[in-house]
Amino acid sequence: MKPTKSTIPRLRTLTASCVLAAATSGALAQGSSTFSIKLMTPETAFAAARAAFDDCRRQGFQVTVAVVDRFGILQVLLRDRFAGAHTVGVASDKAWTAASFRTASASLGEETQAGKPMSALRTHPRVLAAGGGQVIESGGSVLGAIGVSGGPGGDADDSCARAGIRAITDALELLG
Numbered sequence: 226m227k228p229t230k231s232t233i234p235r236l237r238t239l240t241a242s243c244v245l246a247a248a249t250s251g252a253l254a255q256g257s258s259t260f261s262i263k264l265m266t267p268e269t270a271f272a273a274a275r276a277a278f279d280d281c282r283r284q285g286f287q288v289t290v291a292v293v294d295r296f297g298i299l300q301v302l303l304r305d306r307f308a309g310a311h312t313v314g315v316a317s318d319k320a321w322t323a324a325s326f327r328t329a330s331a332s333l334g335e336e337t338q339a340g341k342p343m344s345a346l347r348t349h350p351r352v353l354a355a356g357g358g359q360v361i362e363s364g365g366s367v368l369g370a371i372g373v374s375g376g377p378g379g380d381a382d383d384s385c386a387r388a389g390i391r392a393i394t395d396a397l398e399l400l401g
Contacts, residue, residue: 262295265361265368269396270300273361273371277389278303281376288375288385291316295367297324297351305375312374319358319382320372321351327367330358331379357382361390363397 265273270292281288282305289304289312297320304313322330334354337346346352356379358372371389373382 263363263366263368264294265292265300265393267300269393270294270369272396273389273393274301274303275389276392277371277373277385278305280388281305281373281381281385284376284381284385286376286381286385288373288382289313289316290385290389291320291372292361292369292389293317293320293324293372294369295324297321297370300369308375315353315374316357316372318351318353318372319355319374320370321358322353323358323360323370323372324367325351327360329356329360329383330354330372331356331383334379355379357386359383359386359390361393361397368397 274290274292277290278288281290287305287307287309289302289308291299291313292301293299299317299320302313302317319330322333326333330353333346333352334356337343337352337354347354353372357374357376358370360367361369361371371386373385373389376382376385
C-alpha cells in the first residue's frame, strides 16, 4: 500500500515517536538522570579534625589537620601554633590524595613507587603519597578524607588521622 498525502504526517509522527521512545528507553534502562550523595556536615568535619588534632597534641606533636569533602574541597584546617609552615599544604594534599584516589595516602605511596605501573601519578601537583591521609567512609560511600602533617613520620600522622575518624564513627553510622 502506497502512503497518501493524508497518511504521511501520521507516519512522520509515528516515526518520531518511535525514535524518541528508543532514545529514552536506553536512558531509563540505565537508571535515573539524577543521583543522591551523602556529605559530611561542617560540624562533623570539624569534630574529626579536632579529635585528630587533640590526639597528636597529647602525644606531643605539633601538627596541621585538614578535612576535605568527597570532592577534595577543604572543609576544615587546624594548625597548631608551632607546626611547620609546610604542614598546611602537606596535610591538605594528603587529604586531597586520599579523597581523590579513595585510598589511604600511604597505600598510594606503595603503589606509585618508581618502576611500578602507577609511578607517574607522583608527578601530579597535589598527589602526596605518604602516610597521614585517610578516607572517611560511611555505608560504602566516601564522604571525604582527613590529612595530618607534622608528626614524626607517616605512621604517627596516620594514627592521629584514624583517631579523628574514630571520633565521628557514631555520627557516620547514622548516615549509613
